[in-house]
Amino acid sequence: MRKRKGAGRPTISDVAERAGVSTITVSRALRDPSKVSDHLRRKINDAVRKLNYVPHSHASALASTRSNVIGVIVPSLTNNVFADTLRAIYDELYQGPFQVQLGNSRYVAKDEERLVRTFLGQGPSAMIVAGVDQTDATRELLENAECPVVQVMDISDDPIDMMVGFSHFEGGRAAGVHLVQKGYKRIGFLGARMDPRSHRRMEGFKEALRSGGRYDPDLMMTTTDSSSVSLGGHLIEQLRKRRPDLDAVFCNNDDMALGALFGCQKAGISVPDEMGIIGFNDLEMMAASYPSLTSIRTDRYQIGKRAVQMIKAVLDGETPEQKIIDLGFELQCRESTMRPKSKAR
Amino acid sequence: MRKRKGAGRPTISDVAERAGVSTITVSRALRDPSKVSDHLRRKINDAVRKLNYVPHSHASALASTRSNVIGVIVPSLTNNVFADTLRAIYDELYQGPFQVQLGNSRYVAKDEERLVRTFLGQGPSAMIVAGVDQTDATRELLENAECPVVQVMDISDDPIDMMVGFSHFEGGRAAGVHLVQKGYKRIGFLGARMDPRSHRRMEGFKEALRSGGRYDPDLMMTTTDSSSVSLGGHLIEQLRKRRPDLDAVFCNNDDMALGALFGCQKAGISVPDEMGIIGFNDLEMMAASYPSLTSIRTDRYQIGKRAVQMIKAVLDGETPEQKIIDLGFELQCRESTMRPKSKAR
């Protein structure tokens, strides 16, 4: 006897036998109940319940060459920014038949490549990847993938397939313009992690400072350490030690900005009078802090939502009217940069 | 002609043909290279590269009745607490052959049940679920699952299979004991979301207050709204309006605690002199804030790590020496509860 024993779980044949029908009828009853008469459907559902039958998704995927899996690759699980987008993706997929396959590239391009390769092996229905800075190999893999691909969080003029995001360069520029307009003179930059998106923010920021005649390379402080609240505090302390005349900073992200605020409070420097602070992303806490913190609001939730909507549309055979969606950003001006006019030095 | 056309991607037979070997040899070369001679292995690897072959994981899972998928179900994607555990799980699984299948139950027990059902359909190698408050049906599904199951973040004396976490009741009690010891008199509780874990924290907290003769039900303020920094500010404002004599609060979690701090600063109430604040989880920001915030430190990363280690051990045929791992917690006493002795009213 040379039988293989399977997983031991009930199969569709067990259900079919118990319900007195063929397997294909069970298959149909489960996938599209309208194709099966009430009479049989009831019998089948009973059998399913009795046997506690759960379809074997791998078998289904193999037979139908469709997996209903959407691969999502983000660079960080702990960064709230991606968490919001991820939540939107899950929310938007909640109803449908799709499953999310989530990968964490940890900001390492080679890891991303590995993940893309693995995910593509599952014949995903679609792929969502963060950013536009894939390796050439990753790009090629995704370009040749037989499924819709959406790059999220960023935009460029050269999408692999589709894109939803906003311009980090412009976001950084807006922050710079704001600080210049508010009358700050010695304007610095605090940047942690410094992934490609952060770099573009910094470049936009620098450009704004140059245009405003306020660019001082000595005030740009970056590190590859990952961002945190405490790091924001440390960096502003260091930068002030080097340049006590510093009077404003644009922080790489909101954690850093909050840390910078705490750092100032600890040092007895008043925000916004002696120090203007602006962050990036506008996490929920920015409005709630005291003083409230100015930030560049980005709609991460919307990004995830639109990405999934685009994917659904394409899978439904529609042609999206635009391949690139720029969701923009919005400067939320709050107390941390509300410098009284009179105080301008 | 009645051929089905497959996904169009190269299959293992294409590789076998090109390398001039049988499919099983290719299969072996990819899964366990030591079982194939150098000579053939090289040929096979060449063919794989030439054809850009990626194994079809569904076919593999079906044939081997092993999926190498570990199902993980968390109640929130945006809550940092789970993000840390999740990151640990991904980190710990990084090397091995395992894939994570992540589900978001949004704190809804029925959704969790649905997810468990779906995940079990993929014949996972293991399951990790958050908490111990599953529905009866979910419990039954998991108890009958033919794979290791680890409940994380919490502990009870009645595990489905294995458990890694800590006692929320004891954590809450420790917070209460701390505030009583510090000499605070009118001690309140701010609770958002109030999922079962938060409830146990509150119960432990109440017990400590009762023991210390400081329990006042009028000072316990809860809401089902999801927690946030701004909510922490609103709740403490409301509670102070109701009871201006309030002099300390234990917050449900750290976001709430930070919000409470900002709320006090806004109202001109000094922390810790006029108001003691203690949070739960000890997120990174707690140590960096000003004043720094006392919290109950929990090792979420370690929880994820140990969960995966237990799973790996079981899958390797080992019997874990303990089924329940209590990782405990640690009160981090910081400025926000450092009330000068003299100030006690």
Next chain:
DNA sequence: TGTTATAATGTTAGCGCTAACATAATGTTA
């Protein structure tokens, strides 16, 4: 040198499901 253990490769069948076609049951129309 023949016998036996070991390593390397191949053959066959089947994992559980669904696509594609086939057939039977029912409804519709003139």
Next chain:
DNA sequence: TAACATTATGTTAGCGCTAACATTATAACA
């Protein structure tokens, strides 16, 4: 009621891979 459309169900094969056994090449040993 014949002729046809429509709906409901069944039969068969195969998705791409690997378990289990079979065979052949190579090493080890008396």
